[in-house]
Amino acid sequence: MLNNRVSNQAPSSIRDRNGPCISVNNLKKQYGKSNAFTLDGISFDVKYGTVFGFLGPNGAGKTTTLKILTTLLSPTSGNVSIFGKDIIRKQSEIKKKIGVVSQNPSFEANLTVERALDLYGLLWGLHDSRVRKNKVNEILSTFDLESIRNSKNDELSIGQRRRVQLAREFIHGEDMDLLFLDEPTVGLDPSARRMLLDYIKKHVMSGLTVFFTTHIMEEAEYLCDEIAIIDNGRIIAFDTPTGLKQKYGGANKIIEITFKEVLTQSFIDLLKKIIISKENSDGNQSRKDNTTNTTSHIDINETYPNAVTITVNNVEEVISEILQLVSKNGMQIESISINPPSFEEVFLSIVNDENSSRNNERK
Amino acid sequence: MKSMNDYIIGYSIILLVYRNIVAAIDKMFLIWQIAFPVVYIFVAGYAYSALIGDQGIAIGSLTVTYVSFLTAGMIGFNVMNGSTIAGAIIWNDKRNGMFQQILVMPFNKIQYVIANLITLILIGLGSAAVIMLIGFPTIFHDINITLWSIPYTIYALVAGSIFFGSFTIILSTRMKSSEGYNVISNGLFLFFAFVSSAFYPAEGLPQPLAAAFYVNPLTYIVDITRAGIFAQVSMFTNIEVVILGLLSSAVFLIATRSIIKMEA
Numbered sequence: 001m002l003n004n005r006v007s008n009q010a011p012s013s014i015r016d017r018n019g020p021c022i023s024v025n026n027l028k029k030q031y032g033k034s035n036a037f038t039l040d041g042i043s044f045d046v047k048y049g050t051v052f053g054f055l056g057p058n059g060a061g062k063t064t065t066l067k068i069l070t071t072l073l074s075p076t077s078g079n080v081s082i083f084g085k086d087i088i089r090k091q092s093e094i095k096k097k098i099g100v101v102s103q104n105p106s107f108e109a110n111l112t113v114e115r116a117l118d119l120y121g122l123l124w125g126l127h128d129s130r131v132r133k134n135k136v137n138e139i140l141s142t143f144d145l146e147s148i149r150n151s152k153n154d155e156l157s158i159g160q161r162r163r164v165q166l167a168r169e170f171i172h173g174e175d176m177d178l179l180f181l182d183e184p185t186v187g188l189d190p191s192a193r194r195m196l197l198d199y200i201k202k203h204v205m206s207g208l209t210v211f212f213t214t215h216i217m218e219e220a221e222y223l224c225d226e227i228a229i230i231d232n233g234r235i236i237a238f239d240t241p242t243g244l245k246q247k248y249g250g251a252n253k254i255i256e257i258t259f260k261e262v263l264t265q266s267f268i269d270l271l272k273k274i275i276i277s278k279e280n281s282d283g284n285q286s287r288k289d290n291t292t293n294t295t296s297h298i299d300i301n302e303t304y305p306n307a308v309t310i311t312v313n314n315v316e317e318v319i320s321e322i323l324q325l326v327s328k329n330g331m332q333i334e335s336i337s338i339n340p341p342s343f344e345e346v347f348l349s350i351v352n353d354e355n356s357s358r359n360n361e362r363k
Numbered sequence: 364m365k366s367m368n369d370y371i372i373g374y375s376i377i378l379l380v381y382r383n384i385v386a387a388i389d390k391m392f393l394i395w396q397i398a399f400p401v402v403y404i405f406v407a408g409y410a411y412s413a414l415i416g417d418q419g420i421a422i423g424s425l426t427v428t429y430v431s432f433l434t435a436g437m438i439g440f441n442v443m444n445g446s447t448i449a450g451a452i453i454w455n456d457k458r459n460g461m462f463q464q465i466l467v468m469p470f471n472k473i474q475y476v477i478a479n480l481i482t483l484i485l486i487g488l489g490s491a492a493v494i495m496l497i498g499f500p501t502i503f504h505d506i507n508i509t510l511w512s513i514p515y516t517i518y519a520l521v522a523g524s525i526f527f528g529s530f531t532i533i534l535s536t537r538m539k540s541s542e543g544y545n546v547i548s549n550g551l552f553l554f555f556a557f558v559s560s561a562f563y564p565a566e567g568l569p570q571p572l573a574a575a576f577y578v579n580p581l582t583y584i585v586d587i588t589r590a591g592i593f594a595q596v597s598m599f600t601n602i603e604v605v606i607l608g609l610l611s612s613a614v615f616l617i618a619t620r621s622i623i624k625m626e627a
Contacts, residue, residue, distance in 0.1 A: 070467045072627040092469055100467040106460025108386040119386055123378055123468060 019084050020045035021178060021209040022052070022069065027078035029064050029233075038064045040233035041078065046226075051200070051210040053224030053241075055217075057351055061233040062213050063103070066182055069211065070100050082178065099169035103182040103213075105161055107153040113164050114140065114149040117171060124172035135171055142199065143167035144192070158187040166196060170203075179203075180211045185219060197223050217344035229350055236354045241343060248350050249341045253315040256339070257322070258307045260332040263300070267329060268308070272298055274321045275312060306334075311341070375470050379478030380485070387452045387461075388482070396445050396490050397497075400437040404498050407562075408433045420564055423595030431505040434498040435592045436561040438516075439585030441494060442487045442523040443555055447548060449479045450531030453622075454541055463627040472622045476532065480615070483528040487520050507594040516591030518604065523584035526611040529618035536621040555581045583607040 022045065029039040039061050046052040056062050067073040068080060071091045080087040082094045108116045117139060121132040140146050143163050148156060156164070166184055169176070181200070185193045197219060200210055214220050220227060221241045229237040229244075237244060275296045296318075299309040312318045315338055326333060341349070408430040419426040456462040465475060495502075508516075531548060538544040556562075558572070559581040565573045576582045583603040590600040 067627075072463065072466060092471070095467065095469045098467070100464070102460065102463060102467075104460050104463070106464040108461065109455065109459050110389065111386050116386070119382060123382060123470075125469075 021048045021050075021083065022046035022211065023079070023081045023084075024065075024069075025079040027065070027068065027080060028076045029061075029068065029073070030076045037076075037233050039068075039075075042230065042233070042235050044228050044235060044238060046209060046211060048209050049204060049207055050225040051204055051212055051223050053220040053227035054211060054213045054230065055215075055220055055227060055347060056230035060230045062230060063182070065230070066180060066211070066213065070098065070180055071095060097175060097177045099172065099176045099179045101166055101169055101179070101181050101184045103186070106165060107161060109153050112150050112152055113145055113156075116153075116164070117168060120168045121171045124175070126171070139167045139170055142170075144195070159189055159192060162187045163192060163196075170199075176208065178209045178211065182213050183215065184212075185214065185216065193219075217342070217347050221343040229347065231351055231354050232358070237350045244350070245341070245343065245346050248353075249346045252311055252313050252341050252345075252349075254339045254341055254345070255310040255312065255315060255319060255322075256307070256335075256337045257310070258304070258334045258336075259326075260306070260334050262305045263308065267325075267331070268298070268300060270325055270329075271308065271310070271322065274325065275310060275318060311345070373474075373477075375474050376478045376481065379465070379470060379474060380481050383452055383478060383482040384485075387455060388448060388486075389451075392448065392451075393486070393490075396441065396486065397493050399444070400441050400490075400494050401497050404430065404434050404437055404494075404501060408501060421566070422589055422593050423597055425505070425507070425593055425595055427505040427593060428501075430501040431593075432564070432589070433562065434494070434502045435589040436585045437498070438491045438494055438592075439519060439523065439581065439588040440556060440559075440561040441490055442520050442584060443527045443552065443581050445487050445490060446483055446524060446527030446531050447552075448486060448531075449483045449528035450535035450544065450548065452479050452482070453532060453535040454538075454544055457535075458541070466627045472625075473619060476619050476622045479532065480525055480528045484521050484524040487524040488517070491520055502592075506592060508592060509594045512591045512594040512596055514591070515596055515600065515604070516588050519584045519587035519591065519607070522607045522611045523580070526580050526584075526607070526614050529611070529614040532618040533614070533621050536618075536625045555579055559585060561585045580607060580610050583610075 024045070025043050026041045027039050027043070028037055028041050030037050042061070042065065054062055054065065064073065068075050069082070069087070071087060071094065074088065083097060085094055087094065108119065111119065114136060117136045118132055121135055126132040126135060140149055143166065145160075145163060145167060148160055151160075153161060153164075162184075169179060179200075185196060188196065200208075200223065204210055210223075212220070212224060224241060226238070226240055227244060228235050237248065239247060275298055296310075296312045299311075301307040301309065310318070310322075319338070411433075412429045415429045419428055420432045422432070453462065456465070462475075466472065499506075534548055534551075535544055538547065558575050559579045560576055561581060565576045565582065568576070583606055586603050587600060587607065590596045
């Protein structure tokens with residue numbers, strides 16, 4: 001499990017700033033003349049000097065929100081301000097202080113890595129060529145790009161291209177107060193991924209605010225101070241990662257059992273019966289007090305037909321019934337583990353619950 | 364704190380022009396931009412001269428050799444040919460993700476369009492100067508540049524760059540694939556090139572074809588370019604100047620609107 005949470009405390013250089021770094025109020029976006037809203041009145045604030053995670057399934061509205069925040073799209077209605085400045089009226093002032101690493105690759109095809117970084121520095125206003133050269137060397141070294149400094153984009157691997165794209169944003173260093181990262185670790189190997197996340201943390205410590213989207217929940221938990229989950233254009237959850245786990249993971253536990261024998265369908269059906277009967281007798285109470293929203297369920301591992309994963313909120317009772325069933329059927333357990341749900345499971349639980357309640361509303 | 368550069372109007376545009384020249388233009392294209400007209404002048408110019416004979420071609424009150432006529436025409440033609448750069452820059456920037464990236468930096472779409480057109484104008488003027496220099500031995504006995512006529516040539520090259528640059532920008536924003544863009548631009552440019560006075564004079568042609576020549580902005584560009592190079596500016600040249608100015612302004616406005624509406 002990844003650890004080392006970032007402090008919520010903003011650094012001294014920005015602590016005196018009033019209000020949030022990003023403020024989004026009742027933001028709506030409707031494409032063309034369609035009736036559906038891609039963003040349906042979302043509101044949230046991002047504090048200075050923190051990493052804000054913006055998560056959601058595909059098509060939830062993440063990219064649209066990001067495009068509005070980075071001035072690429074205009075909202076249909078609602079207010080958005082960055083650094084206390086209106087996103088529409090003060091666009092050029094805002095853009096001088098932000099960096100954006102988009103989901104899609106972007107590169108100068110005709111230039112070497114070093115030349116592309118140098119050009120990017122110039123575009124960002126580093127006019128002194130000596131200062132620019134030093135900065136480029138620093139970035140090349142930090143992002144482990146020295147061996148490819150003279151290579152053109154076509155000659156790079158996907159991961160190397162991604163590293164160049166990320167490194168480029170740090171060329172305007174001290175001027176950058178806010179960095180938007182849209183799935184920045186796609187294509188990176190684990191060590192490059194960890195290096196990037198730690199590099200971001202270091203910059204957050206010295207005052208940078210980061211707006212971060214990812215599909216890798218482990219990353220979100222590792223890096224983010226606060227997380228908003230968006231689905232169907234609406235914010236469905238907002239809290240710290242720990243808060244989300246407490247609120248939506250609640251009393252749920254994951255029981256992973258590996259048997260010595262391959263499981264038969266009749267045995268699996270008996271397991272399901274236990275879980276359903278326990279949920280009906282005990283689960284209602286726990287759902288009423290809103291500490292858990294997850295319905296108990298059983299997952300059969302198709303690759304290992306002798307293993308099951310069971311999600312329950314009354315682990316003690318379920319486990320004793322399972323042990324009785326195992327003994328009654330003459331089965332043997334190879335290993336058993338009981339764990340709290342991962343952040344990914346919490347995320348899935350939030351999104352699935354939202355989908356279920358929406359489907360119920362429709363009915 | 365603001366730097367000195369923040370106070371220079373259009374500094375962002377200068378940066379984007381620099382970026383276009385350094386990063387966005389394929390160097391092979393620049394070589395071709397010079398090589399094609401030069402080869403055409405020396406091969407086609409002398410080959411067709413043999414067919415035409417010594418009678419020459421009338422430009423205003425002056426009669427010049429076909430090679431001189433063609434050299435001046437190729438300078439104007441080159442402006443159209445080079446304008447594909449503007450469309451190619453946009454197309455490549457879209458494909459390589461740089462269009463979106465530039466727009467999240469301290470630049471806007473209008474600066475981006477203007478920078479592309481300035482790049483094109485610089486390349487148009489630069490390549491015209493090189494062609495003029497290389498083609499000088501073919502034209503020197505007919506050339507008659509004066510202080511009041513040369514601005515006409517420069518005007519034709521600048522306005523022509525804006526017209527065709529804007530035209531390719533509109534195409535690049537409308538087309539969904541680079542193949543589509545290439546087919547349409549090559550087809551249209553074939554019409555522009557050969558239904559114009561770039562390679563042969565409009566006088567003496569069948570009436571419908573001569574009329575078609577004057578629906579084509581390239582005719583105005585090469586006519587004004589020649590009028591400047593051979594100091595044959597007439598009332599008709601001034602009318603062509605006005606028409607070219609109006610056409611270029613209109614197409615520039617449409618191109619700017621297309622870029623503004625284009626989603627990043």
